[in-house]
Amino acid sequence: MxxxxxxxxxxxxxxxxxxxxxxxxxxxxxxxxxxxxxxxxxxxxxxxxxxxxxxxxxxxxxxxxxxxxxxxxxxxxxxxxxxxxxxxxxxxxxxxxxxxxxxxxxxxxxxxxxxxxxxxxxxxxxxxxxxxxxxxxxxxxxxxxxxxxxxxxxxxxxxxxxxxxxxxxxxxxxxxxxxxxxxxxxQCPPLASANYLYEMDRITQEIVSAILAAQKMNIEGEVKVPGYSQSVVLNAGTRVTSAQLARIRRQFLSYTKLHPGTDLSRIGMLFIQYLNTNLV
The missing domain is CATH 3.40.50.300 (P-loop containing nucleotide triphosphate hydrolases)
Structure with missing residues (x-):
């Protein structure tokens, strides 16, 4: 009407x-x-x-x-x-x-x-x-x-x-x-399946864990994430805290939940690209 x-x-x-x-x-x-x-x-x-x-x-x-x-x-x-x-x-x-x-x-x-x-x-x-x-x-x-x-x-x-x-x-x-x-x-944000949200949460958390583990081993520069061809690039001599990574991860998840049509197989790659953009 x-x-x-x-x-x-x-x-x-x-x-x-x-x-x-x-x-x-x-x-x-x-x-x-x-x-x-x-x-x-x-x-x-x-x-x-x-x-x-x-x-x-x-x-x-x-x-x-x-x-x-x-x-x-x-x-x-x-x-x-x-x-x-x-x-x-x-x-x-x-x-x-x-x-x-x-x-x-x-x-x-x-x-x-x-x-x-x-x-x-x-x-x-x-x-x-x-x-x-x-x-x-x-x-x-x-x-x-x-x-x-x-x-x-x-x-x-x-x-x-x-x-x-x-x-x-x-x-x-x-x-x-x-x-x-x-x-x-x-517009109301589209709804995503519970499985989609669970998998997105799991994938991004695994990448964050891989970065923190690499830092404990004093790895600088590029961090190879198992299962991905791209690397997370860290500034030499700078350590990324878990709080920083958690904040960036929350931002990524908030955006992605509004656009759940993204193929799950690409989530990890997109998150790595997002990290490289925001860790500069």
Missing amino acids: PLIIMCGPPSAGKTIRSLELKEYFEGVLKKNVHIVCENDLISASNITKNEVFNDSSKEKSIRGQIKSEATRLVGKEDVVVLDSQNYIKGYRYELYCMTKASKTTQCTILCCAPQETAWKWNLKREKNEQYSEEVFNALYLRFEEPDSRNRWDTPLFVVNPGDDLPLSDVSSALFERKPPPPNQST
């Missing part, structure tokens, strides 16, 4: 715009639409908006719930609308990484309103749904406006009071665009 990130200061019209999007995508394009609403999650937690935004831990908890629900729903066909302030730049980047990992598209809609206008709209709410003046002003000050130059805010649609939503452009951004290709930072 492609993701629409609603963004804007408090009482700027995000919920009304979210409902417009739902009506369009369901009525015209026959898509299923899921709205993840910040207000609903706050109400379900039996706390008020003012309590949430006056307490950083409570606010972080609500943001976590929003992201978790979006992660559960996001995919390729239906539409997910995130009806929340989403005012933190870093949080929007996290959402971008989430959709990127899900191999789907997203766009950002910024709902703008003059602060005085938004305050009047806020006062028209039910008493228990209003922001206090202190919280309202604080949220305006905290707001980190999206920037179309940031890849995680693009494509960005800015909507002012009285504007029509660019519904066809939003639809094109979601369904006529290729999602950004996932990279290693947004």
Whole structure:
């Protein structure tokens, strides 16, 4: 489900715009639409908006719930609308990484309103749904406006009071665009078999043991490792400690576990090459 990130200061019209999007995508394009609403999650937690935004831990908890629900729903066909302030730049980047990992598209809609206008709209709410003046002003000050130059805010649609939503452009951004290709930072590492990990651990430990044994025999320069044509090259007059070798071995294992497609028969040779690179 492609993701629409609603963004804007408090009482700027995000919920009304979210409902417009739902009506369009369901009525015209026959898509299923899921709205993840910040207000609903706050109400379900039996706390008020003012309590949430006056307490950083409570606010972080609500943001976590929003992201978790979006992660559960996001995919390729239906539409997910995130009806929340989403005012933190870093949080929007996290959402971008989430959709990127899900191999789907997203766009950002910024709902703008003059602060005085938004305050009047806020006062028209039910008493228990209003922001206090202190919280309202604080949220305006905290707001980190999206920037179309940031890849995680693009494509960005800015909507002012009285504007029509660019519904066809939003639809094109979601369904006529290729999602950004996932990279290693947004992908779960592939799983390796228990036997693969055991053998990799055994092979690298044998090579480390061979180097330490050679040093005990005062062998300098090239250390021949049984079973391999390549040698581990040690600097003359320099002894490598077991701690150094353990650190390099851990680094090699950490990298290799992320790429377990490597043929086990090549692990020893690759580790020797890695040692020669890192022992210089």
